[in-house]
Amino acid sequence: MPEVADIEQLPVPQARAGKPAAWDVLFRRYQLPLYVYVFELVRDEQAGLDLVQDTFISAVKHIGGLRDDNKFGSWLFGIAHQKIVQRWRKRQEILFDEIPETLDEFESSPDDLLIRRESETEFMDLLNQLPLPQRSVLLLHFVEDFSLEEIARITETQLGTVKSRMHYAKKSLRKLLEQMK
Amino acid sequence: MKTPHDILFARHQAAAPRLDAVRREIVAGLNHQDAKSQSWVALLASWCLGGANKLWLELVWPCRRIWTGLAAVWLLLFIINLSQRDGSQTMMAKSAPTAEMMMTFRDQQKLLNELLADRALPADAERPRIFSPKPRTEIMRLKTV
Numbered sequence: 012m013p014e015v016a017d018i019e020q021l022p023v024p025q026a027r028a029g030k031p032a033a034w035d036v037l038f039r040r041y042q043l044p045l046y047v048y049v050f051e052l053v054r055d056e057q058a059g060l061d062l063v064q065d066t067f068i069s070a071v072k073h074i075g076g077l078r079d080d081n082k083f084g085s086w087l088f089g090i091a092h093q094k095i096v097q098r099w100r101k102r103q104e105i106l107f108d109e110i111p112e113t114l115d116e117f118e119s120s121p122d123d124l125l126i127r128r129e130s131e132t133e134f135m136d137l138l139n140q141l142p143l144p145q146r147s148v149l150l151l152h153f154v155e156d157f158s159l160e161e162i163a164r165i166t167e168t169q170l171g172t173v174k175s176r177m178h179y180a181k182k183s184l185r186k187l188l189e190q191m192k
Numbered sequence: 193m194k195t196p197h198d199i200l201f202a203r204h205q206a207a208a209p210r211l212d213a214v215r216r217e218i219v220a221g222l223n224h225q226d227a228k229s230q231s232w233v234a235l236l237a238s239w240c241l242g243g244a245n246k247l248w249l250e251l252v253w254p255c256r257r258i259w260t261g262l263a264a265v266w267l268l269l270f271i272i273n274l275s276q277r278d279g280s281q282t283m284m285a286k287s288a289p290t291a292e293m294m295m296t297f298r299d300q301q302k303l304l305n306e307l308l309a310d311r312a313l314p315a316d317a318e319r320p321r322i323f324s325p326k327p328r329t330e331i332m333r334l335k336t337v
Contacts, residue, residue, distance in 0.1 A: 029229075031222035038218065042211040047204045056207070064214045071222065125193040134199060153196040 023080035038067055041084065044154045045091055051150050052095050052143060062098070066091040085161040088151065092165050099143070130188070137187040145180035148173055 021040065025033035045066060050059035069090050077086050126134045138146060144166075151162045163173045194202075252259055289297075 029222075029226065031219050031226055034222055035215065035219045038215040042215055043201065043204065043208060046207055046211055047200050050204060050207075051200070060207070060210055060214060063211065064218065067214070067218050071218070125195060126199060127193060131194065131199050134196065135203065138196075150200075153200060156197075 021080075021083055023077070023083045027074050027077075027080075034071060037070075037083065037087075041087055045087065048088065048150050048154050049091055049095060051138065052147060053098065054139070058098070062091060062094050065094055069094075082161075084155060085157060085165055088155065088157070089165040089167075092147070092167075095147075126188070134184075134188070137184055140187070141180055141183060144168075145176045145183070148176040149180040149184070152177060 019040075022030070022033035022036050026037055042063060046059055046063050049062045049066075050056065053059055053062065066087065070087055073090075077083060138149070141149065147166060148162055151157045151165060157165065159170060159173050159177065162177075163170045166173065168176075
């Protein structure tokens, strides 16, 4: 599991100053997590690569809009999320589903779901069966271990909605995994 | 047992070379932009140098004798000014009174004071006479006698 983006010392000020080497470090750090997140939502390799490229180009262009250098990771994922939403809108896919806001429990660690080696493919299939908003929240949690507040900022949704989506996504996943046993 | 994070990253590890290519392409573009901005600085510097060179060739070099003459005149004026300043300073140093001169001056001053004091007090002959008027008849009697 990579370290949380907030603790890492990333060359964001240098990138802000327009140093190509600093951008190289930042892209290298986020290229795979970003691709995993994007691909698992769009389910298309070329589209995933294009979206990652667009995200990087937008990041370079709009780095001046980043208020807190420590939030670079969530800011970058926010750009990627916006690009995915734009793509969904173009394809007129269902963006949101109605989920009740009541919560029973919430697991905070992304490691709380442990999957057996032989169940990996099934896990991925189950993940893909989840509605897009739930999948998005869960992926952000799994890929970069973002906090609920950060996920709310990335997806531009209310914190309560994020909590609700996370809860139901995990519940659904757990249920499906138990059914497989 | 694996975490969802491990499973997800392992599944997409194959995309790493293509992602590297995407990254390299963007960074190459940034390097190109950076080089372009640096070349702007170089261009500005060369333009300034070129301007200075042009100024030298067109304004100074064709009239170099005149500029040299003017420079020589200014240099001469400066030297004269400097030498005059030195002369006045030495004159002032030379005209400063010595102790002997000051003593002579004091003696002369003293003598003059004494002479002036004597003139201020005149002799007895020159003292003013006290006028006492007498009756006119008495004066006539004295004449007849």
